[in-house]
Amino acid sequence: MSHPLFGPEVREMLAEHDTEGLRSLCDSLHPATVAEVLDDEFTPEQIWEVISPSDLRTQAAIFEYLPTSRQVEMVEGTGRPQVGKLVEKMSHDDRADLLRRLPARVREALLRLVDEADRRDIATLFTYEPGTVGSLMTTDYAWLPPSLTAAEAIDQLRQQAPDRETIYYVYVLGEHCRPPAGGGVATRRLLGIVSLRDLILAPRHAKIGDLMETEFVALKLDDDRKTAAETLARYDFIAMPVVDPDGGMLGIVTHDDVIDVLQQEATEDLQKQAGVGPIEGAYLEARFASVWWNRVKWLSAVFVAQMFTINAMAFFQVKIEAVTVLAIFVPLCLSVGGNTGSQAATLVIRAMALGEVRVADWVRVFRRELLMGTALALSLGALALIRTYFLTPEHLLHRADHLIQLTNTISFAVMGICLWGTILGSMLPIAIQKMGFDPALMSSPIIATLSDVSGIFIFFGVATLFFF
DSSP states (O other): OOHHHHHHHHHHHHHHTOHHHHHHHHHHSOHHHHHHHHHHHOOHHHHHHHHTTSOHHHHHHHHHHSOHHHHHHHHHTOOOTHHHHHHHHSOHHHHHHHHHHSOHHHHHHHHTTSOHHHHHHHHHHHTSOTTBHHHHOBSOEEEEOTTSBHHHHHHHHHHHGGGOSEEEEEEEEEEEOOOOTTSOOOOEEEEEEEEHHHHHHSOTTOBHHHHSBOOOOOEETTSBHHHHHHHHHHHTOSEEEEEOTTOBEEEEEEHHHHHHHHHHHHHHHHHHHTTSOOOOSOTTTSOHHHHHHHHHHHHHHHHHHHHHHHHHHHHTHHHHHHSTHHHHHHHHHHHHHHHHHHHHHHHHHHHHHTTSOOGGGHHHHHHHHHHHHHHHHHHHHHHHHHHHHHHSOGGGOSSTTHHHHHHHHHHHHHHHHHHHHHHHHHHHHHHHHHTTSOGGGSOHHHHHHHHHHHHHHHHHHHHHHHHO
16 A cells, blocks of 8 residues: 555545554554654544554554654543553653653653553663663563573563564573662673574574573663664674673663664764754754754854954955955855865764774874865865966956966965865864864854854965065
C-alpha cells in the first residue's frame, strides 16, 4: 500500500468504523510507515482511533515512531486508561524520554496508571543526567546465568525475546554485587557476553560460561553520550553494556539510540557553525521566541564586531580618497578571507568531532593549513592578477602607471588575506577547545567577521607599499 492511498483509505475506515480494517492495516505495515502518515494527516484523537484496534505491542511500536511533540499531544489530550498500558510496552529509554517532556501534572497522572515495577524503572532512569550514557540507557536487555546449556539458553531467550530491546547480544550475569551505598539499584555482576549467532551454532550441551566472551568493552553511567556514539561506531557494535563501578550490569545502549545522538550532535554543530543554535526540536515546531533569541544574539554579536570594519575603513579614508579605485576592490578582497576561513574551520571542526584531530595536533594542523593556504593564495592571486590587469577600465585610473600598482596591490592583498583567513579558520577552533569550549562555536559568521576586520588592515597595508 503506497502512502498516497494510505490517508484516504484510513479516513474511509474511520468514517465506516471499520475496526477490523484498521487493525489489519496497522499490523501489516511497518510501524514507522504508519506513524509517518498518521503524523502528517491526522489529529491526535484520530490517531488514537486508528491504532486502538491493534494489540498494545503494535500500538506502542507505532507510538514510539511518532515525533515526541505529537506523543506529548496524544498523552495530554486523552484520559484513556490504556495510555498507561501502552507506556508499559514502550522501550524503557523511549518512555523515560517521553515522560521527561510531559508537564508534571500529566506525568504524575500517567505514572499512576503504570504498574509498580515499571514505575520504579522509570524513576531510576529519571535520575540520570541528560546528555550522559545513563539518559540513553535502557534496562530492557536479555541476560542468562553462566550455568545454562546452549539448548536451555535458547529456550529461555524464546521467553525473554518479546519483551527485550534486542537479543543479538546476551549478557551473562553472576551473583549480585554488594548493595549500593545509600541505596540504589541492586545489580548482578557482568561476567561476559555471548552473541545469538554463537549460541545457535554451539553444541546443545555447551555451557554458557564456556561460550561467553569475557573481554568486552563497557560504558559507565556518567560517560558523555558522544562517548557511547564514538565507541559503538569504532567497534561496530549493535549494543553495549552499561556497568557501575563494581562491574554490575545496569543496562545497555543500542545502535538506534546512538544514531539519534549522532543526528542531534551533527544538527547542533551545524546550527552553531551557522550562528543559529542550538535550537531544540524540529524547525517548524521550535518556539518562535527561542529561535529568534538564538539567531539574534549571534547576529548582534557579529554585527557589533563588524562595526570595527567602519573604524578600519575610516582610518584609511585619506588613502581611499587619494586612490578611489581601491575602494572598488575592497569587497572582492575581503570575501576571500571569510570564504577560506570558513572552509578551514569547517574541515577542522568536523575532524575534531570525529576524533581525527586533537588539541595536541595543532602544529600538524598549522603546518598543513599553512601549505594549503599558500597554494590557495597563489591560485586566487593569479586570478586576481588577470582580473585586475586585463579587465580594469582605464577611466578608473588616475594615471597610466596606476594599473601596475593596482594589479600588484590586489594580487598580493588577495594572497595575504587568503593565507591569513586559512590559518585563522584552522587555529581558532583548536584554541576554543583548548579553553574548554565547543569548537563549533567558531561559526562561519564569526570567522568571516574576524577575517573582514583583519583583511582591511592587510589590504591597505599592501596598498601602502605600492601606492604611498
